[in-house]
Amino acid sequence: MRFFPAPLTREESDNLAARFSDGITERGWGFWAVEAKENHAFIGCVGLHPQPDRFAFSPCTEIGWRLGKAFWHQGMAKEAATAALNYAFVVLALDEIVSFTAVLNTPSENLMKRLGMKRAGEFAHPALAPDDRLSQHVLYQIRRPA
Template identity: 45%
Template sequence: MAPVLRTERLVLRPWREQDRDGLWRMQSNPATMEFLMPVPDRAASDAVAERAEAHFTRHGFGLWVVEAPGVTDFAGYAGLVHVPYDEHFTPAVEIGWRFDPAFWGHGYATEAARAALAFGFDTLGLAEIVAITVPANRRSRAVMERLGMARDEEGDFDLPIIPVGHPLRRQVLYRLRRPSPPPPAR
């Protein structure tokens, strides 16, 4: 069972069958998918939820549904996943998020991502977490920077799961290392 994470305003929780409606609504919105490969139909959207659930089963963490109690049961998702391809920075765990545009501009992505980072560093003991996006995705890059992530200026790469020549193939890489514990008191 996936752990539940709570923040001041949000609940990051396991997937439920009814979340698939919100996921499809979000992923069929052109604004959501501006910097992502399109999800062609409901079956492909449902497969995203199935992969998220399978990642939790295999690894004990993944992409949580983000709920804003009193506002919505499905604002989007956020969490951590193993990078599923070989690249110069892999093996690695990536932080990611996707939110319905109706919930942009409220700080939900940053708040949810902070909870996921804390889980990754404090519970999983990860040494580093990465994030990727296309260079033009200023909103996601701003979240990465608010999280304290730094762009790896030499880390830009072509995402191997996107076709050669596609405008979304080029990606920028951000990294965040686990904070060092404070020195012991004397």
């Protein structure tokens, strides 16, 4: 969680999981749990989230990921994110997906690039103070293949 303002408490984590579940119930899609293939252990979540009005580039749908550190650099985030993008473009017929992260979060930015996303700019995250070390974000986008 070094690229987030603070680690989540157990209660905050449980509330986030409940919001993810509620989103899937309401829309049929959202952030999905990701399991390791070999033993079905929970390793994190990857998915899609609507952003109707929070950002200057809203409305949009973002793709995001959060995997446990033990599962980084193994291709799991890319595999799951590729499936989520496929769902966004084929099933939901969305035209564009965005992703963003703190400028400091080069591992996530590198995944965006590996997914074929293109850098679309930078912005100050509206939920963070302008002087917060995580305030400045990069924005990436990818359009549905023709």
